Amino acid sequence: MSTTTATPAVLALPEAAPVKGRGYWQGVGRRLSRDPVTLFFGFVLLLMALAILFAPWIAPHDPYQTSMIRRLRPIGFQDWRYPLGTDELGRDMLTRLLYGGRLSWFLGITPVLIAFVIGGTLGVVAGFAGGWVNMLIMRTTDVFYAFPSVLLAVAISGALGPGISNAMLSLTLVFIPQIIRVAESTTTSVRNLDYVESARASGAGAFTIVRAHVLPNVLGPIFVYATSLISVSMILASGLSFLGLGTKPPEPEWGLMLNTLRTAIYSQPLIAMLPGVCIFLTSMCFNMVSDGLRSAMDVRG
Amino acid sequence: MTDQTSLLSLPDVGGPAQPLLTVRGLTKHFPLKTGFLGRGAGVVRAVDELDFEVMKGETLGIVGESGCGKSTTSRLIMALMAPTSGEVVFDGRQVGSREMPLKEYRRQVQMVFQDSYASLNPRLTIEESIAFAPQVHGLSRGDSRARARDLLAAVGLNPDQFARRYPHELSGGQRQRINIARALALRPRLVLLDEPVSALDKSVEAQVLNLLQDLKGQFGLTYVFISHDLNVVQYMSDRVLVMYLGRVAEVGPVEAIYASAAHPYTAALLASRPSMDPDLRRTEPPLVGDPPNPINPPPGCRFHTRCGFAEPVCSTTVPVLHPAPAGQQAACLMVVPGSGHSRAPGSVARGIAA
Numbered sequence: 001m002s003t004t005t006a007t008p009a010v011l012a013l014p015e016a017a018p019v020k021g022r023g024y025w026q027g028v029g030r031r032l033s034r035d036p037v038t039l040f041f042g043f044v045l046l047l048m049a050l051a052i053l054f055a056p057w058i059a060p061h062d063p064y065q066t067s068m069i070r071r072l073r074p075i076g077f078q079d080w081r082y083p084l085g086t087d088e089l090g091r092d093m094l095t096r097l098l099y100g101g102r103l104s105w106f107l108g109i110t111p112v113l114i115a116f117v118i119g120g121t122l123g124v125v126a127g128f129a130g131g132w133v134n135m136l137i138m139r140t141t142d143v144f145y146a147f148p149s150v151l152l153a154v155a156i157s158g159a160l161g162p163g164i165s166n167a168m169l170s171l172t173l174v175f176i177p178q179i180i181r182v183a184e185s186t187t188t189s190v191r192n193l194d195y196v197e198s199a200r201a202s203g204a205g206a207f208t209i210v211r212a213h214v215l216p217n218v219l220g221p222i223f224v225y226a227t228s229l230i231s232v233s234m235i236l237a238s239g240l241s242f243l244g245l246g247t248k249p250p251e252p253e254w255g256l257m258l259n260t261l262r263t264a265i266y267s268q269p270l271i272a273m274l275p276g277v278c279i280f281l282t283s284m285c286f287n288m289v290s291d292g293l294r295s296a297m298d299v300r301g
Numbered sequence: 302m303t304d305q306t307s308l309l310s311l312p313d314v315g316g317p318a319q320p321l322l323t324v325r326g327l328t329k330h331f332p333l334k335t336g337f338l339g340r341g342a343g344v345v346r347a348v349d350e351l352d353f354e355v356m357k358g359e360t361l362g363i364v365g366e367s368g369c370g371k372s373t374t375s376r377l378i379m380a381l382m383a384p385t386s387g388e389v390v391f392d393g394r395q396v397g398s399r400e401m402p403l404k405e406y407r408r409q410v411q412m413v414f415q416d417s418y419a420s421l422n423p424r425l426t427i428e429e430s431i432a433f434a435p436q437v438h439g440l441s442r443g444d445s446r447a448r449a450r451d452l453l454a455a456v457g458l459n460p461d462q463f464a465r466r467y468p469h470e471l472s473g474g475q476r477q478r479i480n481i482a483r484a485l486a487l488r489p490r491l492v493l494l495d496e497p498v499s500a501l502d503k504s505v506e507a508q509v510l511n512l513l514q515d516l517k518g519q520f521g522l523t524y525v526f527i528s529h530d531l532n533v534v535q536y537m538s539d540r541v542l543v544m545y546l547g548r549v550a551e552v553g554p555v556e557a558i559y560a561s562a563a564h565p566y567t568a569a570l571l572a573s574r575p576s577m578d579p580d581l582r583r584t585e586p587p588l589v590g591d592p593p594n595p596i597n598p599p600p601g602c603r604f605h606t607r608c609g610f611a612e613p614v615c616s617t618t619v620p621v622l623h624p625a626p627a628g629q630q631a632a633c634l635m636v637v638p639g640s641g642h643s644r645a646p647g648s649v650a651r652g653i654a655a
Contacts (some may be wrong), residue, residue: 024424194420195430198480201379202434202487204408212433216424231306 031296038292041285048282050102061092062097063252075270085271087257088264089250093271100252103164105280107246107253108234108286111168115175116226122176123183124218128191128210138184141177149174153236157245167246171236175229182225186218220297227290232281238279254279294296308440310488310521311409313357315393317621320354321491321523322378322410327351327387329373333596347373347594349547351387352622355491360517360524362538362555364531364570366592371527371546375495378525379412391491408438411484415496417476421468421483427453428464431483438487445486452482454518456512474505478512485520493525498533510537531574543567546592546603549622553629563625564633566604602634614641 006254034040051058060081075085075093084093126137144152156170190196191214199209238255240246247253249260259277263274328351330344346500355361363370376382378389380396380403391409394401411434414420421430431452432445440448450460456478468476477497484492494513498506510533517524525536534541535555542552543564551564560569572587590607593599601604604613615634622630623637634640638647 019462022467022470024467194414194416197376197381198412198414198420198483199437200381201407201410201412203404204433204437208437212423212425217422278437288424296357 028296032292035292035296038289041288041292045282045285045289048101048285049105052098052105055098055102055211059095059098061095063091063095064250066090074268077232084206084274085257085268087261087271093274096257097254097274098254099277100254100257100275101282103247103251103253104234104238104255105282107164107168107171107237108282111171112175112226112229112233114172115229116223118172118221119176119179120183120219123180123222124187124210124214126180127184127187128214129205130188130191134184137180141180144173144177149178149232150236150239153240154243154245157240161247162248164247167237167240170240171233174236177235178229179222179226181224183218186221187214190214190217224290224294227293228287231286231288234279234283234286308435308438308488310490311405313392317357319357319393321392322355322525323390324351324353324378325388325390327374327377327389328385329377329382330385332443337455343596346547347596348377351547351549353542353549353552355523355525358521358523360526360537362534362541363525363527363544364534364541365544367529368592368595369544371529371544372495374544375412375525375527378493379410380406389504408487409489410491410493412493412494413477413480413484413488415499417473417480417500418468419475420480423468426465426467427471427479430468431479431486434483434486446465447460449482449596452485453479455485456482458622468598473501474509477482477501477509477602479571481509481512481516485516489522491523493527495527496529499528499530506533509537513537531570545572546598548603549632550604551625551629551631551633553625553627554623557627557629561627561634563629563631565608565610565635567631602632610635610644612642625643
């Protein structure tokens with residue numbers, strides 16, 4: 001009986017339930033979850049990150065322990081204690097690759113992060129302020145742009161002298177102008193949109209407009225561009241180390257390992273390649289993930 | 302309705318006889334940046350010596366071809382760009398002066414843009430977009446949200462359904478309703494509508510126009526309605542201002558202008574409307590060619606290069622606004638007695654030419 005009495009109430013138009021819209025980032029997450037390629041490379045990156053993070057627990061040997069007897073053991077399981085062989089001083093390659101990843105990742109990511117903060121700020125200021133502020137910032141970046149980035153990194157690093165902090169400083173200086181450019185052009189395009197005009201028309205100050213309307217719309221694209229620079233940064237950092245301008249031996253670092261192992265290139269070419277393979281894998285993964293992020297964030301409407 | 306104690310509509314100052322908005326000699330020249338360091342390359346005269354008034358409670362329609370300076374005028378009135386010269390007076394007080402600082406002016410004058418998508422921040426919910434302006438003016442977050450929901454209801458959107466959604470989830474008509482709600486959030490007295498329905502379907506257009514008419518009565522608003530659609534302007538406006546190349550061609554009551562246009566440009570615009578009567582349809586356009594380049598506007602009357610009644614005097618004398626027979630004012634030598642034009646009132650040649 002109770003069901004029949006309830007029927008008229010059901011027939012009346014039901015009160016619509018409150019609707020909560022799906023925000024932009026939820027949409028990005030949904031598109032990413034449907035992109036197996038990006039997910040795969042992201043997963044590989046995660047594995048690598050975990051491996052180098054927990055290197056002291058995973059690594060089978062001491063990365064600094066040399067031995068004249070064990071020099072240049074081949075890759076494989078002839079000696080199960082050294083699955084990836086040993087280097088020219090008899091140190092375990094697997095251990096050194098794990099430890100070396102820490103410094104390589106650090107040198108790859110830190111300059112990009114610092115450049116993201118500094119370059120992003122300068123670029124947004126230039127794009128939003130326009131006029132002579134824009135002129136000053138953008139023409140200064142053009143000076144940096146006149147040099148190829150590798151040359152610039154080598155030149156700055158060479159002038160400052162070898163060392164990790166100097167290498168990072170020179171890499172940061174190389175990336176700042178590139179991020180400024182992207183930040184400036186994104187901000188300029190957002191600044192001219194009607195919703196920014198409308199915010200100005202409602203009497204909001206420049207700081208409020210940038211915080212509420214500009215930053216949420218430009219940070220994503222700038223960040224994606226920055227992630228694509230991580231791979232470049234890693235390769236440049238390795239290059240600096242290779243040239244002796246970054247890390248100093250016996251510190252394990254992929255670029256430096258590539259340098260020291262070049263003496264072994266004829267006797268154990270596979271081992272000499274290993275650090276290069278690591279650099280290549282990592283930078284490719286970062287590139288693929290940043291491409292996936294870009295396409296997931298690009299969709300409009 | 303939620304009680305929002307602060308941020309109410311500001312009171313009338315000068316009484317009903319004082320125009321709400323007076324524009325005097327408003328001029329905007331954009332410098333051309335092609336020369337060395339952007340110098341000495343001339344200017345685009347987008348708006349040139351514009352004078353008009355908007356009375357309290359009326360709707361002033363502004364019509365004209367693309368590129369005649371309609372949008373520049375609206376941005377000048379909104380103080381979104383600085384004029385080259387001229388002034389805007391709001392309810393008797395000069396905008397930007399001590400009696401009417403810019404922040405107070407912005408509370409009284411708001412704008413609805415043409416592009417309903419570009420005028421909403423894609424990262425903010427509808428509620429946040431509408432509540433933004435009241436928060437800028439010091440209303441608390443909760444009160445601003447409450448006001449946003451009230452306004453959503455006022456523009457015909459269920460607050461429960463729409464408040465927490467994002468612009469990309471809505472249709473063009475719904476977004477334009479939200480833009481209207483956003484413009485009303487500060488309880489302005491004057492709303493500039495810059496082609497508010499040009500991007501909408503005809504059926505949605507009618508709904509939005511009727512909504513605008515309702516809101517005008519409900520909130521006691523004054524409208525400046527900018528459009529290139531003559532039918533829409535006729536439907537919405539009490540008075541109409543016709544612009545040509547940054548100048549006023551004709552201004553007056555909507556009936557006078559639509560029934561007996563005094564300026565040949567207005568007449569040509571009206572003749573260019575598509576007719577519902579097949580017998581009255583015309584195949585040749587009433588106006589030929591593009592408007593002249595505003596970098597180098599023609600001397601004298603700016604319309605004389607395309608005018609069917611142009612005479613030598615038109616290229617030497619700049620016509621000023623002068624009362625025309627039907628009650629409007631027109632900037633044409635043909636309505637000025639003794640101007641030297643053969644069709645001018647009192648001219649000897651008038652009888653022969655007509």
